[in-house]
Amino acid sequence: MGMLLACGAFWRSQGKSASVAAVQTQLFRRARKGLEVAGGAVLRGLAPPSCPVTGEEVSGPGLLSPAGWRALHFIERPFCARCGVPFAADYGAGAECPACLADPPAFDRARAALVYDEASHALVVGFKHADRTELAPMFAGWMRRAAAGLLTADSVIAPVPLHRRRLVARRYNQSALLAAHIARRTPAVLCQDALTRVRATPPQKELSAEGRRRNVAGAFQVSEKRRPRIRNAHVILIDDVLTTGATLSAAARCLANAGAARVDALVLARVVKGGVGAI
Numbered sequence: 360m361g362m363l364l365a366c367g368a369f370w371r372s373q374g375k376s377a378s379v380a381a382v383q384t385q386l387f388r389r390a391r392k393g394l395e396v397a398g399g400a401v402l403r404g405l406a407p408p409s410c411p412v413t414g415e416e417v418s419g420p421g422l423l424s425p426a427g428w429r430a431l432h433f434i435e436r437p438f439c440a441r442c443g444v445p446f447a448a449d450y451g452a453g454a455e456c457p458a459c460l461a462d463p464p465a466f467d468r469a470r471a472a473l474v475y476d477e478a479s480h481a482l483v484v485g486f487k488h489a490d491r492t493e494l495a496p497m498f499a500g501w502m503r504r505a506a507a508g509l510l511t512a513d514s515v516i517a518p519v520p521l522h523r524r525r526l527v528a529r530r531y532n533q534s535a536l537l538a539a540h541i542a543r544r545t546p547a548v549l550c551q552d553a554l555t556r557v558r559a560t561p562p563q564k565e566l567s568a569e570g571r572r573r574n575v576a577g578a579f580q581v582s583e584k585r586r587p588r589i590r591n592a593h594v595i596l597i598d599d600v601l602t603t604g605a606t607l608s609a610a611a612r613c614l615a616n617a618g619a620a621r622v623d624a625l626v627l628a629r630v631v632k633g634g635v636g637a638i
Contacts, residue, residue, distance in 0.1 A: 411485045411494060412478050421493040430478035434471055434505065434629070442604065443470045443505075444631060465608035465615065466596065466622050470509060471629035472501035475600055479628040483599055487533045495533075498627050499540030502597075506625045509595060512546035515588060517553035519598040519610055520579070524559055537627065538597040547595065553585045554610055563602070571605035579610050581617040590618035601629040 408420045412427035423431075437449040439456040442464060446454070473479040485491035486498070503510065510516075518534035526532055535551055542549035558578045563571045581589055594614050596607055601624065611622040 411491055412481050421497055423497075427478070431482075432474040432476060432478070433501070434474060441468060442601075443468070443629065445474065464604045464611070466604070466611040466624045468509070469601060469604065469607065469624040469626065469629070470505045471601055471626045472498070472505040473628040475602075475628040475630045483628060487599060488529075492531065492533075492536060495536045495540050499537055499543075502537065502541055502625055502627060503545060506541075506595070509623055509625065510541075510545040510547045511593070513593055514545075514547035515553065515592045515594045516542050516545075516547050516549045517594050517596055517614070518551060519596055519606060520552075520554050520556045522556040522559040534598050537599065541597065541625070548588075550585055550588060552582050553589060553594070554579050554613065555582055556580075563605070568603040568605065571603050572608075575606050575609040577609075579613040581613055586617055589614060591620045593621045593623070594619045596622065596624045598624065598626045599628070601626045603630075 407416045408418070408422065409415065410417050410422070410424035410427040412430050413424050415424040415426065417424055434443065434445050437446040437454070438444060439446065439459055440453045441455045441459040444456050444458075446456070473482075475483070482494065482498075486494050516538050518532060518538040520534075521529065521532045538549060538551065541547075556578055557580045560574050560578050563574055566574055596610055596614075598607060601607060604624075607624045607626075611624070614622045
């Protein structure tokens with residue numbers, strides 16, 4: 360009945376000059392909007408939005424509960440100037456951690472928004488494996504904050520790619536989603552296909568640091584059509600978690616070999632010694 364009344368009202372407002380097609384188009388738009396609103400209300404009733412950390416009900420998708428916010432540990436200074444691992448004390452500007460001094464990673468700098476612990480593990484797993492893609496804008500905001508001073512108009516944002524078989528199985532690349540949302544509010548240039556994963560690699564969770572390095576050696580390749588953009592560029596690699604840095608280092612070497620002037624890395628969370636294990 361409401362739709363019929365809307366039809367009559369719209370027809371009268373348009374006068375005799377209104378065409379049947381115009382009326383149909385307007386009614387279709389109104390009906391679609393009404394269905395979207397109604398459908399959203401039904402879905403919220405059946406499965407109310409929940410905090411990805413605590414599971415508590417929240418007022419909208421992509422939000423955290425107060426307890427969820429309190430559970431997270433954001434990385435603040437002081438931290439290693441190279442890999443971004445947090446320090447317990449301030450050792451001065453440019454100080455690097457023992458691991459970076461002993462075996463420097465292939466990337467120039469890495470920054471992370473969160474310590475990878477129980478709370479951020481829940482976020483990453485939900486985002487990566489449970490289709491919680493509505494969290495990407497929030498994560499991107501945290502990562503932009505962590506990247507203060509890195510993202511400029513001369514930067515090229517490049518996500519770490521998935522192999523095509525894993526991409527088909529997962530249906531989306533979580534790093535590419537993060538990269539797209541980061542680029543929307545920065546002057547940096549997004550280059551989603553700068554890298555391709557030319558070799559499928561087994562999951563790295565159970566591998567040692569050396570095993571991880573061997574696992575990803577030669578796994579990446581710079582796209583031929585993107586080589587001119589990469590040459591002499593400042594590239595920022597985007598990934599979800601930094602564990603040993605093996606994947607990011609392999610990708611950074613590939614970009615450096617293609618002529619990149621500098622390669623930095625930006626991740627959502629990073630493993631800290633003594634915390635939650637590798638992912």
